Amino acid sequence: MKIGIYFCNCGSNIADKISSAAVSEATSSFPDQPYVVTVDFICSEDGKAQFEESLRMEQPDRVVVAACSPRDHESTFRRCMTNAGLNPYLMQMVNIREQIAWVTEDPTVATEKAITAIRGAVCRVRLQQPLEKKELEVCPDALVIGAGPAGMKAAMSLAEAGRSVVLVERTPVIGGLPVRFEELFPALECAPCMLEPLMGDLLHSDHAEKIELLTMSEVIEVTGFYGNFIVKIRQAPRHVSLHECIGCGECTAVCPATMKNVFNSDASERKAIDFAYAGALPNAPYLVEEVCVRSQGEECRACKDACPMGEDVVDLDQAAEVVERRVGSIILATGSKLYDASQVIGMGMNTLPDVYDAMQLERMLSSTGPTGGEILTSNSNAPLSVAIIHCVGSLDAEHKPYCSGICCQYAFKFNHLISARLPDTTITHYHRELVTPGKEAFTLFNHAVGNKNSTLKRYDNIRDLSVTQGKDNRLRVSAKGEAIAADMVVLCPAVIPADGAEQLSTLLDVSRDSFGFFRELHGRMDAAQSTLKGVYLAGACQEPMDVRSAILQGMATAGYALSSLQPGLTIEIEPINAEVDEARCAGCRLCISVCPYRAITFDGEHRISKINAVLCHGCGTCVVACPARAITGHHFTNDQIMAEIEGVLK
Amino acid sequence: MTGQSVQGVFEPKIIGFLCNWCSYAGADKAGGMQAPYPPNVQVIRVMCSGRVDPQFVLSAFERGADGVIILACHPGDCHYKEGNCRALQRHSMLNLMLEQLGIEKDRCRLDYVSAGEGEKFHRVIGEVVDTVRTLGPLQLTQENRE
Numbered sequence: 001m002k003i004g005i006y007f008c009n010c011g012s013n014i015a016d017k018i019s020s021a022a023v024s025e026a027t028s029s030f031p032d033q034p035y036v037v038t039v040d041f042i043c044s045e046d047g048k049a050q051f052e053e054s055l056r057m058e059q060p061d062r063v064v065v066a067a068c069s070p071r072d073h074e075s076t077f078r079r080c081m082t083n084a085g086l087n088p089y090l091m092q093m094v095n096i097r098e099q100i101a102w103v104t105e106d107p108t109v110a111t112e113k114a115i116t117a118i119r120g121a122v123c124r125v126r127l128q129q130p131l132e133k134k135e136l137e138v139c140p141d142a143l144v145i146g147a148g149p150a151g152m153k154a155a156m157s158l159a160e161a162g163r164s165v166v167l168v169e170r171t172p173v174i175g176g177l178p179v180r181f182e183e184l185f186p187a188l189e190c191a192p193c194m195l196e197p198l199m200g201d202l203l204h205s206d207h208a209e210k211i212e213l214l215t216m217s218e219v220i221e222v223t224g225f226y227g228n229f230i231v232k233i234r235q236a237p238r239h240v241s242l243h244e245c246i247g248c249g250e251c252t253a254v255c256p257a258t259m260k261n262v263f264n265s266d267a268s269e270r271k272a273i274d275f276a277y278a279g280a281l282p283n284a285p286y287l288v289e290e291v292c293v294r295s296q297g298e299e300c301r302a303c304k305d306a307c308p309m310g311e312d313v314v315d316l317d318q319a320a321e322v323v324e325r326r327v328g329s330i331i332l333a334t335g336s337k338l339y340d341a342s343q344v345i346g347m348g349m350n351t352l353p354d355v356y357d358a359m360q361l362e363r364m365l366s367s368t369g370p371t372g373g374e375i376l377t378s379n380s381n382a383p384l385s386v387a388i389i390h391c392v393g394s395l396d397a398e399h400k401p402y403c404s405g406i407c408c409q410y411a412f413k414f415n416h417l418i419s420a421r422l423p424d425t426t427i428t429h430y431h432r433e434l435v436t437p438g439k440e441a442f443t444l445f446n447h448a449v450g451n452k453n454s455t456l457k458r459y460d461n462i463r464d465l466s467v468t469q470g471k472d473n474r475l476r477v478s479a480k481g482e483a484i485a486a487d488m489v490v491l492c493p494a495v496i497p498a499d500g501a502e503q504l505s506t507l508l509d510v511s512r513d514s515f516g517f518f519r520e521l522h523g524r525m526d527a528a529q530s531t532l533k534g535v536y537l538a539g540a541c542q543e544p545m546d547v548r549s550a551i552l553q554g555m556a557t558a559g560y561a562l563s564s565l566q567p568g569l570t571i572e573i574e575p576i577n578a579e580v581d582e583a584r585c586a587g588c589r590l591c592i593s594v595c596p597y598r599a600i601t602f603d604g605e606h607r608i609s610k611i612n613a614v615l616c617h618g619c620g621t622c623v624v625a626c627p628a629r630a631i632t633g634h635h636f637t638n639d640q641i642m643a644e645i646e647g648v649l650k
Numbered sequence: 651m652t653g654q655s656v657q658g659v660f661e662p663k664i665i666g667f668l669c670n671w672c673s674y675a676g677a678d679k680a681g682g683m684q685a686p687y688p689p690n691v692q693v694i695r696v697m698c699s700g701r702v703d704p705q706f707v708l709s710a711f712e713r714g715a716d717g718v719i720i721l722a723c724h725p726g727d728c729h730y731k732e733g734n735c736r737a738l739q740r741h742s743m744l745n746l747m748l749e750q751l752g753i754e755k756d757r758c759r760l761d762y763v764s765a766g767e768g769e770k771f772h773r774v775i776g777e778v779v780d781t782v783r784t785l786g787p788l789q790l791t792q793e794n795r796e
Binding site for chain 2: 069070071095097098099100102103104107109110112113117120339531576596597617618619620621623624625630632636638641642644645646648649
């Protein structure tokens with residue numbers, strides 16, 4: 001075997017400490033007696049040209065480059081190998097600059113250490129194998145789960161770039177939580193007005209045909225991997241055709257059955273066939289089967305008969321449907337919800353009248369809500385005193401140790417909205433910490449501080465606070481002996497992941513953190529990527545966040561999906577990965593338990609493990625774990641590493 | 651590799667398994683500082699400390715190493731999420747095996763060096779060389795060698 005050693009002087013960086021002449025002399029005792037070429041700066045344009053020319057002339061079987069760190073230039077010299085017609089994986093680098101010349105005082109000792117390291121590399125490179133990058137065809141389309149601000153923005157951005165998008169939403173409506181709010185912090189913009197253009201584009205723009213919106217739907221099965229996911233989606237019957245309904249509400253008017261409306265936090269009633277709330281999009285009602293009188297055996301078809309658009313719009317017999325779609329990437333945008341404030345002892349949630357959580361107050365403030373936007377106690381009076389308790393379950397080791405990030409801002413928004421509508425009402429904020437980050441949040445905070453009717457009181461521990469009902473039937477908020485009377489108490493509970501995140505994490509094998517939010521690939525560098533390749537995280541399913549951050553993260557996920565999977569292009573699969581020798585695999589599945597990327601699956605029919613090269617990151621931990629030594633870690637094989645160990649110990 | 655220096659001080663042979671992402675980068679960072687450290691450690695680069703097979707360590711001792719150091723990313727920082735946890739588990743197991751073979755457990759150290767910790771790398775290498783030098787040359791019985 002012909003082996004070439006290319007020794008870089010790196011000017012004086014290496015040459016001052018390591019003698020290339022001594023290296024040349026020593027190599028005569030190395031296996032296969034390699035030839036040695038000394039280059040001054042092998043990474044320079046001249047150096048690379050000299051290297052490539054020499055490779056073409058010598059046609060070595062294997063190459064060792066003794067120079068700087070492979071972290072600097074391994075890819076450079078692999079390209080030189082390719083340019084010279086050699087397989088790039090037949091080259092091994094020795095780091096004689098950072099790890100020898102620069103850190104060894106005595107040139108004789110440095111030269112000796114370099115000779116040893118180069119001998120290790122020569123022994124190793126003899127066993128290296130030519131490897132080829134494989135290419136795989138991929139589907140550029142995406143699945144977006146959740147049609148809140150983050151999911152809508154992601155879907156719209158992808159559609160604008162010409163990608164087909166399947167947008168799956170659990171509820172009958174799009175817009176997520178904020179679309180149900182009247183006004184948003186920090187600028188008190190009308191939330192439905194702000195989101196309307198995005199929702200309108202999603203439903204009706206030129207790009208809308210690229211988006212397949214499936215409401216009342218849930219993902220029930222995911223197979224495949226990055227670039228080639230097959231997804232099964234179960235669509236519950238809406239009983240109203242989204243395409244044909246004109247949203248006139250004739251069916252609702254005649255429906256005999258009523259129920260509490262979950263979209264108004266159960267504070268108002270709706271018909272069995274009804275809109276989620278006034279102005280909800282898509283503008284079509286949905287029928288709740290369990291409440292429809294037909295479920296009690298009655299032969300009612302009032303809604304169907306009332307529809308002016310004909311027989312086909314309301315389908316009383318519609319059944320659930322399972323559809324299958326192929327996508328290349330998946331964007332999780334399942335959002336957040338509020339922690340159940342009744343879990344925090346002493347707050348009176350669900351036990352005392354006029355204790356509301358923030359979502360209930362948002363709906364009360366909304367003109368489409370249960371009171372038409374009026375702030376009313378359960379006795380239908382305007383409250384004279386309102387207490388707003390921040391950090392209910394946040395920053396609390398017994399509940400959620402993290403700060404939920406958005407609560408202070410919406411609490412001061414409440415202050416503004418309440419004082420605008422009820423100028424004489426006093427407002428008392430009980431807060432543990434105050435968080436108003438960024439360049440805009442301070443305005444609402446300043447307003448609250450400047451409001452002569454409002455007081456901010458700080459507490460150390462929520463256990464020092466209690467909400468009770470006094471003899472006068474008014475609420476009392478006590479904090480370490482000091483008490484105020486209140487007619488309404490508003491709780492700002494911790495923000496937690498929305499329902500469904502747990503199920504999706506199981507379906508997709510993406511991990512969640514200890515709070516139940518989807519875990520990012522990296523908290524700072526890759527906060528919009530999940531731990532599974534091709535699955536991205538948008539919005540508050542990753543951590544509590546406001547609308548702005550959710551929209552931005554939605555865009556970020558679209559960016560990942562657009563740049564990684566492009567129509568007509570294939571994805572390259574790195575050849576430094578692991579492979580199972582099927583003949584040796586005993587089917588113990590130990591490898592599956594150690595793989596951090598879920599890249600290994602079990603083939604039940606043949607009772608062997610199989611590694612998906614697309615998902616494998618080449619860490620090699622399964623190679624070590626395999627008791628049958630059936631797994632090869634390409635380019636870092638046992639034999640190669642053992643040869644290097646032997647080489648440096650000779 | 652160096653066996654006995656001219657002054658008669660024992661110069662141990664040590665194999666260092668460094669993960670590509672943190673500790674190898676930390677070693678490069680130490681190089682950038684250009685502060686000399688003892689030359690006794692020969693580095694074997696692996697992608698992840700989870701790739702370090704206990705067999706590699708045993709073979710290194712069998713073939714003449716007096717010490718082995720495995721350097722990993724800090725817990726929670728592993729480029730491959732949890733390869734360093736595997737390295738830790740395997741190191742604990744190795745300690746038991748080494749004890750049975752009559753090899754002092756201090757001859758096989760596991761530590762954590764991040765990509766930015768050039769100074770820590772420098773210090774750890776100094777320490778491991780001192781430790782193994784104090785222990786003296788590894789003497790394996792023929793029985794244990796087999």
